[in-house]
Amino acid sequence: MAKVMVFIDGTWLYSNLRSLGEDFQIDYGKLPQAVGKQIAQKLGDRSVDIVRIFLFGSNATNYLNADEEMVKRRRVFYDVLREEYNYEVEVYLVDYRGRRLKRKDRHPDDDFSPQEKCVDIALASSMLYFAALPLAYDIAILIGGDRDYLPVLQKVRLLGKRVAIASIHGACSYELMEGKNLKGVRDFDVIWLSDLLDDIRLVPEAREIICKSPFHVGPNPVKTDEFIRKNRAFYCYVCREKLRKERPSLDVDFEEEPAYQEPEPANGNGKKIEPALPEPAKPGSLHTGDSYTGVVKRLMEFCGFIGSPMGDFYFGMDDCTSDTDFYKLRPGSPVEFIISRLPNKQYRGKEGNGNAEEVAMVVEY
Ligand SMILES: [Zn+2]
Structure with a gap:
């Protein structure tokens, strides 16, 4: 052989x-x-x-x-x-x-x-x-x-x-x-x-996987031929399209200082979730790979920004941990995350954002 x-x-x-x-x-x-x-x-x-x-x-x-x-x-x-x-x-x-x-x-x-x-x-x-x-x-x-x-x-x-x-x-x-x-x-x-x-030749192969969206309609698991990462939440194409329509006001343009948005009431009981205030970071004390906290500032169709005292962090839908539902995040939701790139104050706007991964919703009791 x-x-x-x-x-x-x-x-x-x-x-x-x-x-x-x-x-x-x-x-x-x-x-x-x-x-x-x-x-x-x-x-x-x-x-x-x-x-x-x-x-x-x-x-x-x-x-x-x-x-x-x-x-x-x-x-x-x-x-x-x-x-x-x-x-x-x-x-x-x-x-x-x-x-x-x-x-x-x-x-x-x-x-x-x-x-x-x-x-x-x-x-x-x-x-x-x-x-x-x-x-x-x-x-x-x-x-x-x-x-x-x-x-x-x-x-x-x-x-x-x-x-x-x-x-x-x-x-x-x-x-x-x-x-x-x-x-x-x-x-x-x-x-x-x-x-x-x-x-x-790649013949797309349909697999069955659970759509994690709470708004999912129809049989679940769903069939898909998309690449699926292990240990990441999956949202079917239909749910992603629906979200795109339900959030028409969301656009991908970055605002320098977005207006403060009132957190939305928690399900049914009218009680508001108060965002946890992130602890101010000492300048230079944070590094890539560190865990950090912030508040969701802005959401777009498949991604969002987390505000923090040291700057904004971009995250994509698949940067959420498997137990965090991207669809349940709202502006004002407190989150924990891992810094994958530090914000750069030298640049303004988009260029200056950091990146976040392993984004997890902080559960309030
Ligand atoms: Zn779905």
Whole structure:
């Protein structure tokens, strides 16, 4: 049995997915096996054992809050790869220096271009490291296509290991793919992902999960094909849409000083919940990862802001703990949370907000 490790250049893969079809989505659970099967055939049906799967990718840091959802979606994607498919994911942060992520959202005169660092070197280091480790693998599969990998593929082969390349037409450097293998970079013909589409296509799979909304109508659990994080409250699409309609006054524009809003009466008995006053923070005494308290200041369809003496904290619906119902939060609700980013007084408005996670409603008796 041949031991195989798969090394995926995640950045290369997302930016070239479209070459496989306009809306093509990869099933990351099937990708390593599908490529491994090709190797098994090339070895004359000797079976292969995929012992490790690595994916190297990046995410944004120091960006504006307006792009929080995009960054979070990427973070969830990496978590799903780790939790569901046993990938080992290495993520390198790209510093946006307080800017928006997409060029079209930045000022036309801003010639800033984000620098992704480390991703290819990290992949090369791991591939070479395990090649030099006795018995770690027999065959390395690179899922990528950049010319930068040429030296590492040659060195891995000098250590007596075999190399396979799985790539995408139009996104593979000539030196890696040319038929004579003049540079000595591989031991098999290039595997083209376009030949494996039926094996690696993501077929959305409906699952059943309980919608946590108190206003949910109809059968519960509901069927969904959305990615679901473990230990997070789930709200079905219908309930999320309903909330969007029921809160038409809520918009995503940030106000510098929102007017104070009277807390809403507690269910039925007319008794008002008095928000707990957060303890004033001593300047500089709080850090990322610390627990802190505040009062919900503003709510939007899927996110909100928590006010505190040290500034405002943004949180998304899925930043609430599993026993906190986002739908039950009201302006004025006292909450506890973990600081995932400190507010920055240097900036005003959106740019200056901190970020909160593990947001929990403080229950008043
Ligand atoms: Zn629902």
